[in-house]
Amino acid sequence: MSLNKEISHNTDKIILPSYSNKILYSPAKILINIWFIIFSVFCILPILYVVAISFSKELDIVTLGYRLIPSNISLKAYEYILRKPTLIINSYTISIIVTVSGTFLSLFLTSMLAYAISRKDYRYRKITSFYIFFTMLFNGGLVPWYILVAKYLHMKDSILALILPYTIAAWFVLLMKGFMGGIPDSIIESAKIDGASEFKAFFKIILPISKPALATVGLFNVLMYWNDWWLGMLFINNEKLVPLQLMLYRIMSNIAFMTSGVASTQVTALNLSDLPNESARMAMCMLAAGPMLFIFPFFQKYFVKGLTLGAVKG
Amino acid sequence: MFIKKEIRQFIRNKELFLMTLPGVLFLLVFSYIPMGGTLIAFKDFNYVKGFWKSDWSGLKNFEFFFTSEYAFRVTRNTVLMNAAFISIGLVISVAFALMLFELGKKETKIYQTIMFFPYFLSWVVVGYIGYAIFNPDLGALNHILAIFNVKPILWYSEPKYWPVILILTNLWKGLGYGSIIYYTGLMGIDSTYYEAASIDGATKFEQIRMITLPLLTPLITMLTLLQVGRIFYADFGLFYFLPKNSGMLKSTTDVIDTFVFNSLRSNGDFGMAAAAGLYQSLVGFILVITANAVVRKIDKDYAIF
Numbered sequence: 088m089s090l091n092k093e094i095s096h097n098t099d100k101i102i103l104p105s106y107s108n109k110i111l112y113s114p115a116k117i118l119i120n121i122w123f124i125i126f127s128v129f130c131i132l133p134i135l136y137v138v139a140i141s142f143s144k145e146l147d148i149v150t151l152g153y154r155l156i157p158s159n160i161s162l163k164a165y166e167y168i169l170r171k172p173t174l175i176i177n178s179y180t181i182s183i184i185v186t187v188s189g190t191f192l193s194l195f196l197t198s199m200l201a202y203a204i205s206r207k208d209y210r211y212r213k214i215t216s217f218y219i220f221f222t223m224l225f226n227g228g229l230v231p232w233y234i235l236v237a238k239y240l241h242m243k244d245s246i247l248a249l250i251l252p253y254t255i256a257a258w259f260v261l262l263m264k265g266f267m268g269g270i271p272d273s274i275i276e277s278a279k280i281d282g283a284s285e286f287k288a289f290f291k292i293i294l295p296i297s298k299p300a301l302a303t304v305g306l307f308n309v310l311m312y313w314n315d316w317w318l319g320m321l322f323i324n325n326e327k328l329v330p331l332q333l334m335l336y337r338i339m340s341n342i343a344f345m346t347s348g349v350a351s352t353q354v355t356a357l358n359l360s361d362l363p364n365e366s367a368r369m370a371m372c373m374l375a376a377g378p379m380l381f382i383f384p385f386f387q388k389y390f391v392k393g394l395t396l397g398a399v400k401g
Numbered sequence: 402m403f404i405k406k407e408i409r410q411f412i413r414n415k416e417l418f419l420m421t422l423p424g425v426l427f428l429l430v431f432s433y434i435p436m437g438g439t440l441i442a443f444k445d446f447n448y449v450k451g452f453w454k455s456d457w458s459g460l461k462n463f464e465f466f467f468t469s470e471y472a473f474r475v476t477r478n479t480v481l482m483n484a485a486f487i488s489i490g491l492v493i494s495v496a497f498a499l500m501l502f503e504l505g506k507k508e509t510k511i512y513q514t515i516m517f518f519p520y521f522l523s524w525v526v527v528g529y530i531g532y533a534i535f536n537p538d539l540g541a542l543n544h545i546l547a548i549f550n551v552k553p554i555l556w557y558s559e560p561k562y563w564p565v566i567l568i569l570t571n572l573w574k575g576l577g578y579g580s581i582i583y584y585t586g587l588m589g590i591d592s593t594y595y596e597a598a599s600i601d602g603a604t605k606f607e608q609i610r611m612i613t614l615p616l617l618t619p620l621i622t623m624l625t626l627l628q629v630g631r632i633f634y635a636d637f638g639l640f641y642f643l644p645k646n647s648g649m650l651k652s653t654t655d656v657i658d659t660f661v662f663n664s665l666r667s668n669g670d671f672g673m674a675a676a677a678g679l680y681q682s683l684v685g686f687i688l689v690i691t692a693n694a695v696v697r698k699i700d701k702d703y704a705i706f
Binding site for chain 2: 129200203204206209211215222227231234284289321375383390391
């Protein structure tokens with residue numbers, strides 16, 4: 088908090104002297120603005136491009152290619168997906184279950200761990216910190232980890248395989264520890280004087296005042312679980328357990344996914360280009376990526392805080 | 402005596418210890434046991450027989466890996482691509498941060514929000530965007546080339562273009578993050594330096610050269626060395642989804658991480674995958690330690706351990 092104040096204080100001050108010779112720097116400022124506007128367009132345009140394709144008519148795509156501005160707007164791709172929505176609803180359900188339960192479990196265990204090692208009077212503080220930190224320096228690599236999860240923990244085709252391997256990440260623990268280290272000792276001591284046990288103090292006092300930290304680390308968790316394809320790619324074969332990102336990947340690697348499902352029944356009678364193959368694929372992509380794009384800009388403040396703290400103290 | 406004291410101490414700390422226990426166990430299972438599991442690289446692993454019953458094979462897996470053409474290729478691709486990401490990313494991030502710093506708060510916030518958009522996309526989604534651009538028949542790039550009368554290029558079978566494509570995509574996705582970190586660094590610089598400099602008649606560029614960059618150097622050094630310490634680890638999603646794991650692009654897009662994954666999943670070659678993985682872990686470990694030692698020498702406060 089105090090850091091933020093300091094920063095805003097500084098900028099107020101900086102602006103004054105450097106723009107005292109305003110006439111000289113206004114053109115530069117305009118140029119910089121133009122540059123960033125161009126770059127902003129570059130950041131968004133590819134996303135809009137995919138949106139545009141998803142709203143294109145399939146016939147137009149086949150004849151004209153992907154267009155940034157579709158010549159005919161068509162909702163057919165979305166209609167097509169939503170007419171038989173089991174695939175997408177199923178994947179959404181899995182992704183939501185994984186993200187919500189994964190985030191809560193991870194936050195719970197991470198905050199307890201981080202709190203204990205942030206306490207200067209905890210006897211095993213140093214060794215535990217090192218134990219956590221070392222996992223960032225060295226890891227056993229993919230193969231032993233894969234064999235452990237698949238063969239010995241029997242998590243193949245289990246929803247647990249999408250949650251548990253990510254539950255404790257050293258980086259999140261250290262990030263949280265950075266936040267919790269800032270809790271004044273006096274607060275903890277006053278809780279102890281009241282005779283509260285460590286657990287009670289943690290849940291009644293520490294957790295409530297750590298809300299900003301929980302929000303930041305929680306957001307990182309949400310982003311990590313929601314955008315994850317890695318665990319699914321490795322451990323999930325069962326159709327019913329496919330999370331969103333894995334579903335997208337499967338669709339991409341199977342070029343004619345939309346037609347394949349109906350091939351046996353209808354396609355023979357239909358003109359193939361009537362089926363929204365290309366546009367439906369991009370529509371699927373937007374349905375999967377959409378939530379993150381809409382939700383995250385609102386939480387950017389917390390996100391940036393975590394990123395900067397993590398980068399400097401990580 | 403000593404044991405008694407230790408037990409008493411433990412009892413006094415038992416609640417905090419219990420709090421750490423679940424997390425500690427998770428790390429034991431998912432991080433430390435696989436560390437021991439790296440011994441698999443010295444075995445002729447058979448999935449059915451399992452870890453303990455598979456036969457030892459000495460250094461045979463390593464021999465296979467290092468005498469294959471892959472060892473050099475994936476190492477080269479990983480290190481060179483990461484070196485390009487680090488250097489180009491650094492220059493552009495700092496330049497962006499400096500430019501943002503010249504703007505008002507409101508504009509800065511808008512641009513940062515927009516530049517952050519790609520950061521929130523998963524690599525799978527970025528792969529889709531890439532496909533929309535590089536699709537040889539339907540994609541944007543060949544359409545644009547056609548306007549200039551250039552023949553369409555089969556992007557997914559021409560490896561020579563991919564280093565540039567990967568660098569640009571990585572920049573596109575990571576610039577919001579990079580520039581924000583350096584921007585925060587700039588915010589921390591004491592404004593009195595600039596006041597004094599402008600009184601002395603220093604131009605903007607002189608101020609950047611004499612004040613901003615020197616004061617930003619510790620942060621730049623630290624972040625760069627941290628990245629250098631991870632130069633042996635590639636971003637799997639970028640190298641896997643964007644080139645669509647296309648066999649024809651492997652000469653420039655295959656990195657250690659994708660190689661390990663493909664050996665394991667497509668070829669079921671546990672030995673090769675484990676050997677390459679252990680090679681990555683060991684060299685990676687040495688690099689982090691070295692990078693940190695260098696930071697430590699420059700400025701103790703910036704070392705991570």
